[in-house]
Amino acid sequence: MTNSPGQRGEADAEANEETAPPARAIIAGHAGFADGLVSAVEQIAGTGSVFVPLSNSGLTSEDIEERFRAAALANHVRVFFTDLPAGSATLAVRRLMRKDPRLILVTGANLATLLEFVFHAEEDPVEAARRAAEKGRASLVSHGGT
Amino acid sequence: MAVVLYRIDDRLIHGQVVVGWGQPLDIDFIVLVDDNVATCDWEQDLYRMGVPPEMELVFADVAEGVRRHASFVADKRRGIVLTPDIETMRRFVAGVGTVKEVNVGGIHHRAGRSPKLRYVFLAPAEEVELRALIDTGVKVTAQDVPAARAVSMSEVLGARAEGTGK
Numbered sequence: 001m002t003n004s005p006g007q008r009g010e011a012d013a014e015a016n017e018e019t020a021p022p023a024r025a026i027i028a029g030h031a032g033f034a035d036g037l038v039s040a041v042e043q044i045a046g047t048g049s050v051f052v053p054l055s056n057s058g059l060t061s062e063d064i065e066e067r068f069r070a071a072a073l074a075n076h077v078r079v080f081f082t083d084l085p086a087g088s089a090t091l092a093v094r095r096l097m098r099k100d101p102r103l104i105l106v107t108g109a110n111l112a113t114l115l116e117f118v119f120h121a122e123e124d125p126v127e128a129a130r131r132a133a134e135k136g137r138a139s140l141v142s143h144g145g146t
Numbered sequence: 147m148a149v150v151l152y153r154i155d156d157r158l159i160h161g162q163v164v165v166g167w168g169q170p171l172d173i174d175f176i177v178l179v180d181d182n183v184a185t186c187d188w189e190q191d192l193y194r195m196g197v198p199p200e201m202e203l204v205f206a207d208v209a210e211g212v213r214r215h216a217s218f219v220a221d222k223r224r225g226i227v228l229t230p231d232i233e234t235m236r237r238f239v240a241g242v243g244t245v246k247e248v249n250v251g252g253i254h255h256r257a258g259r260s261p262k263l264r265y266v267f268l269a270p271a272e273e274v275e276l277r278a279l280i281d282t283g284v285k286v287t288a289q290d291v292p293a294a295r296a297v298s299m300s301e302v303l304g305a306r307a308e309g310t311g312k
Contacts, residue, residue, distance in 0.1 A: 030161060058265070060254040061157050086196035088160040094192055 020049040023075040024121040025129075027109060028054040028068060028093070029083030040111050047118045052077065056089050064092040078102055079125050081109035081117070081132075104129045112139035148221040149177075153228050154235045155251040158183070159196040159203070162251065163228065166291045168201065174223035175202040179211040179238055180230050208234060212241030219244075232268075232275040239284055248279065250288040250299055262302050265290045277303060 027034040034053030042048030052075050056064050068089075072078060078100075082089040085107040097103045106113065106129050113136030120128040150171050155163060158178060167173065176197065183189045184207040197203050202223075206214060211227070218225055229235040231253070239245045252265050259267035266288050268276065280286050280300050287296040 058255055060256050063254070063256065084161045084165065086159065086161060086164045086198075088157045091157075091160065091192060091196060094195070098188065 021047050021118075021121070022049070023052050023077050024050045024125070025052070025077055025079035025081060025117060026054055026068065026071055026075070027051045027081045027114065028056065028089040029109075030087060030089070031055060031057055033083050037109070037111060037114055041114050041118060044111075045115060045118055047121075050118045050121050051081075051114065054089075056087070056092075061088060061092065064088055065095050068092050069096055072096070072103070079104045079106070079117075079129050081106045081113060083107075083109065106133045106136075108136065110136045110139060112136050148223060148225055149215075149218050149227055150224050151226045151249055152235065152239070152245055152247065153226060153249045153251045154230075154232055154253065155228060156230050156253050158228055158230055159193045162291055163226065164197055164201070167226065167251075170292050171226070172224055173201065173226055175204060175218075175221070175225040177204045177206060177211060177214075177218055177225060177227045179206050179208060179227060179234060181207045181234070183230075184210070208237045208241065211238055215242045215244075232272050232279065236275050236279045239279060239282065245284060247285045247287070249296075250276075250286060251290055262299075263288050263297060266299075266302075273303060 027037055032055065034055060038048045038051045038053045041051065052071055054067060054071055059067065068080070080093045080103065082093060082105065084090060090105070090107050093103065093105045097105060104125055113132045116135035117128055117132035120131055151167060153163070158180070159176070163176070178193060183193070184205050190205050194203055218227065227238070229238060235248055239248065250266055253267055253272070254265065255261070255267045258269045261267050276286065276299060286299040288299055288302065289296040
């Protein structure tokens, strides 16, 4: 289930107060895209809590932007990962970036992107995001066929 | 006819439009008819970043959209006309006079709107606008993605009225 802004860090932190790493980035996209990726990160690395999953489902453009802004504020993060470069989540973040140029956006995120980020989340967020984007891009390979 | 879809979508350029409809309909251009976006360079740049380089994006206010509609229809390529709301589409359709069908793709929840479909929420004034559009003889259906079933908005609005009190 995708968290609402601010919800993250309350229930989760209570259960894993001593072990769960804090939120470092928001992952946002269509339907259950973010939930699925965070679940996969949790299974592989046990660090799903690094990401706050958000969905654009059922929201107007204005509401998506406000939801993302509130989540970034509540979780003290400035890195966003989104799905489609043309998607409404991406457009919402770009609007936020106009008001706050410190925000960092990586579009086209995949599991390899996020796994790279979690292992460097303590570094400078600009550099961690750049490395994550490179890793995600490099992971897209076509095999087989004639 | 080069304009293959007239769509109302409050998110304008986004995944459902560019990918969901753009690919199966083999779309070459999108005409974004919005009085506000037509006057804002920054918003236009934002939306340009959302379409692939081979897809042309045209910005127009309602008056310009109406004025240029014949050229969009005569274009050998395939295009979508997109408006952010019912009122804009109703004015555009009234100005053009030849639009036969309109697709309602997404009017999402906000305060004052009530649910009609999973992706269509209408305020009372918007419902009046939509009925006015339907009353001009335009076939208005709701369909968020091509694989979904098109739903007659006339039936959706009619069923709501008849169902009152039951």
